Amino acid sequence: MKLAIVIPAYNEEKSIETVLNKIPKSIDGIDEIITIVVDDGSTDDTFEISRKKAKYVLRHIVNMGVGAATITGLSAAKKFRSDVAVTIDADDQHDPSDIAKLVYPIVNGLADVVIGSRMSDTNDMPPIKIIGNWFMNFLTFLVFRKWTSDSQSGLKAFNKKAISKMCFHSIGYEICSEIIGEVQRNKLRLIEIPVSTIYSKYSKAKGQSWLNGINILTKMIVIKITGRK
Amino acid sequence: MILAAKALALILGIIAISKSYHDFRKKEEGLTMFLFWLTTWSAIIVVTLYPILIDKFNALVGDQGSSINTFLGASIVALFFVVYRIYIKAHRIERQLHTIVMKLGLKELDKD
Numbered sequence: 001m002k003l004a005i006v007i008p009a010y011n012e013e014k015s016i017e018t019v020l021n022k023i024p025k026s027i028d029g030i031d032e033i034i035t036i037v038v039d040d041g042s043t044d045d046t047f048e049i050s051r052k053k054a055k056y057v058l059r060h061i062v063n064m065g066v067g068a069a070t071i072t073g074l075s076a077a078k079k080f081r082s083d084v085a086v087t088i089d090a091d092d093q094h095d096p097s098d099i100a101k102l103v104y105p106i107v108n109g110l111a112d113v114v115i116g117s118r119m120s121d122t123n124d125m126p127p128i129k130i131i132g133n134w135f136m137n138f139l140t141f142l143v144f145r146k147w148t149s150d151s152q153s154g155l156k157a158f159n160k161k162a163i164s165k166m167c168f169h170s171i172g173y174e175i176c177s178e179i180i181g182e183v184q185r186n187k188l189r190l191i192e193i194p195v196s197t198i199y200s201k202y203s204k205a206k207g208q209s210w211l212n213g214i215n216i217l218t219k220m221i222v223i224k225i226t227g228r229k
Numbered sequence: 230m231i232l233a234a235k236a237l238a239l240i241l242g243i244i245a246i247s248k249s250y251h252d253f254r255k256k257e258e259g260l261t262m263f264l265f266w267l268t269t270w271s272a273i274i275v276v277t278l279y280p281i282l283i284d285k286f287n288a289l290v291g292d293q294g295s296s297i298n299t300f301l302g303a304s305i306v307a308l309f310f311v312v313y314r315i316y317i318k319a320h321r322i323e324r325q326l327h328t329i330v331m332k333l334g335l336k337e338l339d340k341d
Contacts, residue, residue, distance in 0.1 A: 038334065058334040064327050072331045076338060171327050222320055 001107060003030045004082035005099065006073030008066050009090035010040040013049055014202060019088070020053035022096040029107035030084070036076050037090075040069040046090075066154075067175030071168050078163050085163055089154035091202065098195040102157035105191055112162040112188035113179070115148060116155030120194035135213050136177065143220045144181035148192060152176045155195055162188050169223050174216040178223060238277035242270040276300075 005023055009016055016037070023035055037050040041063035050057045058072055070087055077085040084106050088094050098116055105111040122130050133152055140151040156179065158166070166182040168175060183190045249266040252258035276282060280297045287296070 056338065058337055060330045060334055062326075062330060064330055068327045068330065071327070072334050075331060076335060079335065079338065169324060171323055219320075222316070 001030050001083040002032045002034070002081065003027065003103060004073075004077035004080055004085045005033065005035045006070065006077060006085055006087045007035065007037045007050075007054070007090050008040060008069030008073060008087070009037055009042065009046050009050065010063060010066070010069070011042045011044045011046060012090040013042070013044040013046050015092040016046055016090050017049050017053060018092050019090055019096065020050065024096060024099060027100045027103055030103060034080060034082070036073050036080075038069040038073045038076075040064060040066070065172040067168065067173065067178075068171035070175055071171075074158070074163055074166075082163070083160050084157060086157045087154060092200065093198055094155045095196045095198060098155065098193075099157075101193050101195065102155065105193070106157055106159045110189070111191040112159050113183050113190045114157040115150060115190065115192045116153050116157075116195035117148075117150040117192040118153055118155075118195060118197040119149045121196070124199045125197065126199070132213070136216070139213055139217050139220070140177040140180050143217070143224055144177065144184050146180050146184045146190075148180055148190070150192065151180050153195075162186075170219065172216070172219065174219045174223070177216065177220055181220075181224070235277050239274055242274040245270045 007016070007019065012019075020035065020037070023033070025033070027033065034056065035054040036056045036058065037046075037054040039047040039050060039057060039059045041060045047057060047059055056076065058076060060069060060072065073087065074085055084103055086099050086102060088096060088099065094116065102114045102116055105114050118125065119130075119133060133150060137148060137151045141147045152173070153176070162183075165186045165188070166179070168178055168182065170178045180190075182188075246267055249258060249263050249270075253260065253263040283297045283300050
């Protein structure tokens with residue numbers, strides 16, 4: 001089985017090398033691992049650093065948003081005929097050794113989509129992030145009628161069926177919620193696996209503001225109304 | 230309050246007309262578009278400064294029941310529709326732009 005690890009990155013020169021160094025070299029049930037960094041129009045050295053460490057580095061000529069970079073990365077994974085694709089944030093908030101945990105249910109045919117949930121251990125999570133995550137989970141449930149404990153997690157795994165069936169229209173952070181909507185629409189099997197989170201000063205500063213929820217809600221409604229073909 | 234609203238309309242109107250004229254001079258905007266904005270903003274300024282004109286206009290066309298409030302209500306509905314159309318169009322353009330950017334990015338893979 002072939003695994004594509006997709007890393008959307010925007011101005012992540014401080015963390016991208018660390019993330020790439022921590023990507024596992026082998027995983028049970030996986031014969032080949034490829035890393036695909038999607039540089040989303042960075043103005044720093046993200047692209048140059050990634051080129052030294054990742055197998056493939058794609059570049060958006062302008063900054064489009066994390067959703068757009070994720071879609072590009074998943075399209076590349078599809079192009080490479082990957083059996084499994086994992087998305088992981090470039091800000092070093094996830095522990096890449098958790099990738100194996102996410103891949104396991106897919107390799108063993110137990111799920112089509114796996115979410116790495118950060119909500120099982122929230123001791124180190126800033127309260128504002130906990131509230132923000134629950135708020136986003138609630139909004140996602142409101143629009144797409146599917147409850148998850150961490151809809152906004154950037155650590156997710158998809159099997160071949162999910163990669164080919166899902167059709168996205170989001171280009172920003174709302175992609176996290178749209179993924180849940182696509183799981184629901186395509187009747188895919190979703191499970192959540194607890195993962196650890198590294199809350200450094202850097203990763204705490206990154207991510208979305210919970211006030212962005214209003215913007216995401218508007219976009220989710222527009223996607224729900226106009227997005228489907 | 231009414232005076233502040235009048236002053237605001239006047240300032241915004243002058244800014245919008247100046248900007249439109251500037252763009253027209255720089256050939257970034259056509260004559261039709263410039264005339265459209267000139268007429269629209271001039272009308273907004275005149276109606277805000279002299280709201281009585283709405284009642285006079287209504288009397289002229291034989292409609293006694295409508296007033297400035299009806300006019301404002303209808304304007305808000307029209308503005309919401311315009312905002313909705315702009316939002317949908319911006320969303321569509323955003324998606325089209327992403328398709329172009331993505332295709333350019335994926336093209337790099339073919340070179341490798």
